[in-house]
Amino acid sequence: MINSADIIYGLAWGDEGKGKIANAIAKDYDFVCRWNGGPNAGHTVYVNGKKYKTHSVPSGIFAGKKCIIGPGCVINISKMLEELRMLTMAGYDVNLVKIHPNAHIITEEHIAYDKEHLGHLGTTAQGIAPCYSDKMLRRGKRAVEVLESNWIWDGELHGNVLCEGAQSVWLDIDHGDYPYVTSSTTMPYGACSLGFSPRKINRLIGVAKIYDTKSGVDPLFPETLWNDPVLNKIIELGGEYGSTTGRKRLVNWLNLDKLRKSIILSGCTELIINKCDVLEQIGEFKLIHGNELLHFTSFESMKDYVTNIMLHISDNPIHDIKWSGDVEKI
Ligand code: IMP
Numbered sequence: 296m297i298n299s300a301d302i303i304y305g306l307a308w309g310d311e312g313k314g315k316i317a318n319a320i321a322k323d324y325d326f327v328c329r330w331n332g333g334p335n336a337g338h339t340v341y342v343n344g345k346k347y348k349t350h351s352v353p354s355g356i357f358a359g360k361k362c363i364i365g366p367g368c369v370i371n372i373s374k375m376l377e378e379l380r381m382l383t384m385a386g387y388d389v390n391l392v393k394i395h396p397n398a399h400i401i402t403e404e405h406i407a408y409d410k411e412h413l414g415h416l417g418t419t420a421q422g423i424a425p426c427y428s429d430k431m432l433r434r435g436k437r438a439v440e441v442l443e444s445n446w447i448w449d450g451e452l453h454g455n456v457l458c459e460g461a462q463s464v465w466l467d468i469d470h471g472d473y474p475y476v477t478s479s480t481t482m483p484y485g486a487c488s489l490g491f492s493p494r495k496i497n498r499l500i501g502v503a504k505i506y507d508t509k510s511g512v513d514p515l516f517p518e519t520l521w522n523d524p525v526l527n528k529i530i531e532l533g534g535e536y537g538s539t540t541g542r543k544r545l546v547n548w549l550n551l552d553k554l555r556k557s558i559i560l561s562g563c564t565e566l567i568i569n570k571c572d573v574l575e576q577i578g579e580f581k582l583i584h585g586n587e588l589l590h591f592t593s594f595e596s597m598k599d600y601v602t603n604i605m606l607h608i609s610d611n612p613i614h615d616i617k618w619s620g621d622v623e624k625i
């Protein structure tokens with residue numbers, strides 16, 4: 296029986312540092328699971344000062360937890376094997392990783408189609424949309440048909456389950472900035488596709504950053520942002536380069552209107568704001584609220600402003616806000 300399911304997910308456009316949070320709390324769980332996406336995701340995690348980049352494997356691998364890749368995920372087999380080899384060489388037990396039989400398989404044709412036809416959307420060119428399209432057309436290949444049985448999950452989730460989101464609210468296929476979205480349900484309710492009911496959900500841990508970033512294209516992030524010297528400083532100090540594509544991410548000041556919306560839409564119970572130390576080191580404190588760019592004289596005054604807004608969302612009270620740095624690695 297599942298005792299409770301906690302969900303870590305992104306409140307913005309991805310790259311908020313979800314993996315870091317999942318890694319920090321994974322020890323308290325029996326399972327760490329992924330419910331959506333595939334090799335388009337890039338999770339950067341530091342363990343004992345060493346940097347690891349994963350794409351499909353849940354961050355629970357570093358804590359020696361059972362890691363389940365759910366039916367809503369898509370798998371690139373050769374990339375997956377590469378990732379498992381890297382983890383094995385680093386001393387982690389990859390036998391803990393199991394894939395749900397209904398997860399779908401990305402083919403060479405999916406990747407070729409993505410590269411040829413979807414570049415204008417700024418995709419990660421990993422074959423994600425074509426693979427999910429074949430799934431919906433009910434002609435896709437599933438994990439159970441192609442993977443060796445030792446990789447296939449045939450058990451049941453039980454105890455305390457941590458679900459680790461990939462991508463984020465504004466990349467959600469239904470609620471994101473369509474068509475500049477990904478092809479899966481990034482909203483935390485998507486985690487129920489792992490095979491538990493919404494009644495099991497306990498904590499909804501939403502992760503944001505103290506500034507906004509976008510990998511790929513989105514009209515909400517105009518090209519003129521590239522010309523702003525302070526935002527460029529944030530890119531460099533914050534290391535805002537795609538962990539899957541290596542592309543520079545467009546940076547903008549935190550949009551509090553969007554953050555408030557994504558908190559309400561997703562039912563966030565706890566908010567974590569990452570990379571605060573990047574702004575502290577740069578010494579410029581700005582955010583967008585009510586479509587206006589607001590300036591603050593210190594990080595403390597910006598923090599007070601955000602806290603006051605976020606703790607008073609009447610139709611979605613948040614229990615807790617955590618402010619976290621990222622330049623000093625966990
Ligand atoms: P796709 O998921 O490769 O189809 O890409 C669709 C959009 O989602 C593009 O704008 C990508 O940059 C974005 N995207 C996909 N995965 C991630 C991620 O893990 N982090 C940030 N952006 C992502």
Ligand code: MG
Pocket residue numbers: 309310336337338339538
């Ligand atoms: Mg990422």
